[in-house]
Amino acid sequence: MMGKYPLLESLRGIGEGLRSKIKVAVEYEGSVLLHGETGVGKEVIARVIHGEREMEGEFIPVNCSSIPHSLIESELFGYEKGAFTGAHKNGKPGLIELAEGGTLFLDEVGDMPYGIQAKVLRVLEDMKVWRVGGVKGRSVNFRVICATNRDLKRLIEENMFREDLYYRIGGMEIYVPPLRERREYIEELIFCLLEEIDGEIKIEDKAMEALKSYHWPGNVRELKNLLKRIITEKRIEGGHTITIEDIPDEIRDGEKVPKTLKEKIEALKKEEIRKALKKHNGNKTKTAEELGLSRQGLLKMMKELGL
Ligand SMILES: Nc1ncnc2c1ncn2[C@@H]1O[C@H](COP(=O)(O)OP(=O)(O)O)[C@@H](O)[C@H]1O
Ligand SMILES: [Mg+2]
Structure with missing residues (x-):
């Protein structure tokens, strides 16, 4: 109703x-x-x-x-x-x-x-x-x-x-x-987007888990484009199922949901550094200043975090 x-x-x-x-x-x-x-x-x-x-x-x-x-x-x-x-x-x-x-x-x-x-x-x-x-x-x-x-x-x-x-x-x-802050809705969103693209397509649990764990910097737009890309490239047709092998490596190996305290702190550091870099259009001196780090310190931390 x-x-x-x-x-x-x-x-x-x-x-x-x-x-x-x-x-x-x-x-x-x-x-x-x-x-x-x-x-x-x-x-x-x-x-x-x-x-x-x-x-x-x-x-x-x-x-x-x-x-x-x-x-x-x-x-x-x-x-x-x-x-x-x-x-x-x-x-x-x-x-x-x-x-x-x-x-x-x-x-x-x-x-x-x-x-x-x-x-x-x-x-x-x-x-x-x-x-x-x-x-x-x-x-x-x-x-x-x-x-x-x-x-x-x-x-x-x-x-x-x-x-x-x-x-x-x-x-x-x-x-x-952002999508990564409403992960609990990623699944229903995927079903809804698949419905929009082709109502017959299914997705296996493993593939769903991988998509739910990714950090989605491009948010729903990135998710929608990825699903479209998989469906076209793999020519998945109605009645077929998206499997973990269909998910590109960069997304499968992408950042996972942090679980331990160490992982959570690292994720927070990454997030804050990314935000500050974006705000200062990539200027590292200004970013370091804002975060209370030396430029050297920032570069070292970025290297450690794989940024
Ligand atoms: N809740 C949602 N359900 C279905 N599709 C969505 C949803 N949110 C965003 N999208 C899709 O994601 C893409 C980006 O959405 P858009 O509204 O243009 O984002 P923004 O304006 O914030 O950049 C569009 O293709 C849109 O249809
Ligand atoms: Mg827009």
């Missing part, structure tokens, strides 16, 4: 805590900000929130990191006729206008060029959009959901992200944990 949130109920692979936060987000009037590593399912969740709200308009995704900076303004706000050479004769509505009555999904919002951020804030405050080259604002009505894998508070400190925009979009923040 389907309850009040059928789309959310059919979403597998997430914990009850996250599920209830998503319910709150469906009812929440303000903007929702999803944060978490890449591939954890932020866009999937944004689409579920949009779907459960039963809006008339569409879900319009905008990837702020992949649209070239020179185009982002006209893509978002649209332009009037004759706004620039090469423009459509009659002008063009922007993605914001296309989200009318629906949801504008600002993906990788932390990568939005600084200069555009003030303009986006303006639109969100006034609910009016000015096309490039336009003199008259048009009223708009849409909901906004944002996603980021970056630490926006840190970007604010570095003057890369506007604090006022952060307060406007971050009304309700939802953290989507």
